[in-house]
Amino acid sequence: MKIAVVSSFVPFIDGGGRFIVEWLVQKLLEHGHQVEKIYLPSDESNESVLQTLLSYRLLNVADSTDRMIAIRPPAHTIRHPNKVVWFIHHMRSYYDLADTPYGSVLNNGDGHALRDAIRTHDTLALAEAKAIFTNSKIVGDRLLKFNGLQSRVLYPPLLDISKYYNGAANDEIVSVCRLEAHKRQDLLVRAMAHVKSPVKLRIAGSSSNESYERRLRNLVKDFGLQDKVKLDIGWLAENEKVHCVSRSLASVYAPQDEDSYGYPTLEAAAAYRPTLTCLDSGGTLEFIRDGENGLIVEPTPLAIAEGFDRFYLDKLHTVRMGQSANATIQDLGIRWDHVIKQLTAA
Structure with a gap:
């Protein structure tokens, strides 16, 4: 055709x-x-x-x-x-x-x-x-x-889900997406000022908004979080992104009223990692089930911080949620053969 x-x-x-x-x-x-x-x-x-x-x-x-x-x-x-x-x-x-x-x-x-x-x-x-x-x-x-x-x-799949792997977890919760105000990376930085565990946050992504980049840098500095928050501003190469996600402790994707579950959620699930999202994040709630394959919290720094600590302090449950997240990909039929069949047979 x-x-x-x-x-x-x-x-x-x-x-x-x-x-x-x-x-x-x-x-x-x-x-x-x-x-x-x-x-x-x-x-x-x-x-x-x-x-x-x-x-x-x-x-x-x-x-x-x-x-x-x-x-x-x-x-x-x-x-x-x-x-x-x-x-x-x-x-x-x-x-x-x-x-x-x-x-x-x-x-x-x-x-x-x-x-x-x-x-x-x-x-x-x-x-x-x-x-x-x-x-x-x-x-x-x-x-x-x-x-x-x-x-x-x-549901849109990733191009190649097999690139992601279940690596040995470090202490980082990762946020890999564009740096934009509606993606709310600033909320994640603010949350890190409230964590009680040694958990770390890595924020990676490019931005078309230089003022928002400065805002994030200033927040890290103002809260004294240089040892807890790593900012990788700039688009990650694909292989670097795969390793970043596949070796993380967990993922966080907390946009405001997102149109879909978002590729960051799917990338984390492909690497057997759960994702934390917020009650007002929209489409992410179609994939994430609280306490089963991720965490769903109020969009406040304190609630997000408590979620980050849960990931770190109960790592066995974090691993179980990651396994469930990976299974959710199949449960929702998120695969290309299904997509192509639907789009060409309609």
Whole structure:
């Protein structure tokens, strides 16, 4: 089958939105399909978002392909008679974040009209799809709430789970992801000021926000945590990330209202490591079960510190939770053969 995998992108930003496209293309090729990968720029600002949607709408990839798989919005806007959507999130500033500090919609008639126009457009474009899959239940719930559309959950796997291994554990809890305010690495640093055990924290990742990097460095210095917290600012090479996770004590991934369980959770589970997350972290709660394959705590420094200490002080239970986390990957059917079958058979 000739398949176009289409997604929007942000230049020079790597992360889950890129990985899901790159890995899907590779697996489709391995399954014998012909694949064209198409990345398109997207401007979601109030001033340009409607022009962006129109430009996507006018694109034609149908004449040379048998199927189109749309990933990151607004790729779903493109017309195709055999369109399948693997929906990873809305343009959230016009949806669930519209009335929050993270939203960009003006609270007036013009702002509400823009928000409503985008939602109407999305609903019509998504309804054209032969099938709609989401990367989590939480995203599926948003689709139903805002667009009135049903979907099926299709959890995204790692490219190669076999690279991770169950190494001898050190005393580090690791956080490996982009350094961004909504990922809340600052909350993790603050938590380390309250731990009672010798547990350590390693934060690794790149950032497009230099002020947030400075904030993290200053927090470590202000709390005198130089011996407890290691900051590896910059994107880790893949083999270094694998060793970092596979030799850790446990993982922590505590974003605010995440769209999915997040690759850090899955990477830790692949290495037989449990993950600590928070009650308000969104999609992580679809994977993590408190006390069984990880810990779920209040999003406060003290509660996170207590969780870190639990990992360190009861290492036998930490090992058992890691084993359960690894089993959860299979329990949820998170594997590429299932993904490819669903996306090509719909």
